[in-house]
Amino acid sequence: MPGIRVLVVDDSVVIRKLVSDLLAADRDIEVVGTAVNGRAAVQKVAQLKPDLVTMDIEMPEMNGIESVRAIRATGNKVPIIMFSTLTERGAVATLDALSAGASDYVPKPANVGSVTRSMDQVREALIPRIKSLVPRAGLSPHPAGLTVAPTATVQLHAPATPPLGGYRLLVIGSSTGGPEALSALLHTLPPLAVPVAVVQHMPPLFTKQFAGRLDRQLPFDVVEAESGVPLRPGTVAIAPGDFHLEVVPQVDGLRTRLTQAPPENYCRPAVDVLFRSAVAAVGPAVLGVVLTGMGSDGCKGARSIVDKGGSVLAQDQATSVVWGMPGAVATAGLAERVLPLLELGPEILRRLARQRPSLVPAGAVQ
16 A cells, blocks of 8 residues: 655755654655755645645745645645744744644754654654544554544434533543634634633643634633633633643632643643543533544543533534544544534534523532
C-alpha cells in the first residue's frame, strides 16, 4: 500500500533534513518533496499533490500563515501541520495559522541539546498526527493516535431523563481541530445560565492566548482557568496547558481546581479528568460535549457522565478534523446525539431550556 505522501516546508536546511529523515524512517510515510518558503510550498502543493504538508511559520518571501491562506484559497483541503515555537509569539502565530485553515501544530525543535532527543520529540508529536489526519487501513498503530474507522457504527444512547432542576454545568472536550471547532461552537451560543468548563489539548502559553482571543470575540467571559476560582454562569473556563482542570463543589457553589497529577491518555489537561470531576460535583446535572480530536480522551469520562444519568453529545465525523475522540464516544454508544458542529449549539440551548434551574445551590449534589 502506498505511504502517506508528505511535503516538508521550512527555510532551515537543518530542520528540513531532520524532519524528512525521521518521516522517511516510518514505513507508512513517503516524503515527496521539500520547499524553502511559503511561496514554493504553494507551487509544490499544486505540482506534487501531497497527502499532507508540514509547514514552518516564519519564512522569507511568504510565511507559513500566508501560505496556508493561499493554499486554502485554491480550494485545496490538504491537511497542514504547523511547526510552532513554544513562546507567546509562537502561540499567537499558531492560532492565526489555525484560523487561516491549518489542521494542527507541533512544537518546533529548539536549537539546543541533543539532535537525537530533538528528533525523538518531533517524531513523537508529528507522526501520530500525520496518521490521524490521513487515516488509512493497514497503517501501523500508535497509542496516542488512535482513530475510529470510517465504517464504525454509531450507537446512540437512550436519552436521559432531564435532571431535576435542569443542567447545572456544561463541560466540553476537544483536541486536534478543536480551537476552530470550539470557537465556532461558542459563537453559536449566547451567555449561558450555567458555567462552562473546557479542556482543549494545548501547551502552556497557547491556552492563555486562546482564551484571550475568544474573550475578545465573544459576548461573554472566556478565561484561562485558575485554581480555586468560582465557576459562574455566563463564563467559559479553559484548562491551562500542563494542568488538569477539575470542578469541585463548595458551599458557595462550584469552583475550579488545577492539578499536575499524571497525564491521562497521554494528555495533561485530560478531558476524562474534567468529566469525572463534573459528575462528582453535580451528579446527573452535567451536559458533556466531545468535539474533534485525536485519540480517545473523553470516552471514559463520558461513560462516567452517562452512568450517573447525565447526557453527552458528540461532533459528527463529517465536520471533525479527526474523528478520534468523538468517534470513540459515538461508537461506544455513549452519545445521545451525534451532530454536525454547527448543530451542537442549538441542541445545547434546547437541552438547557428544558427546565429552569432550581434554587438548589450550584455546588450541591441532588
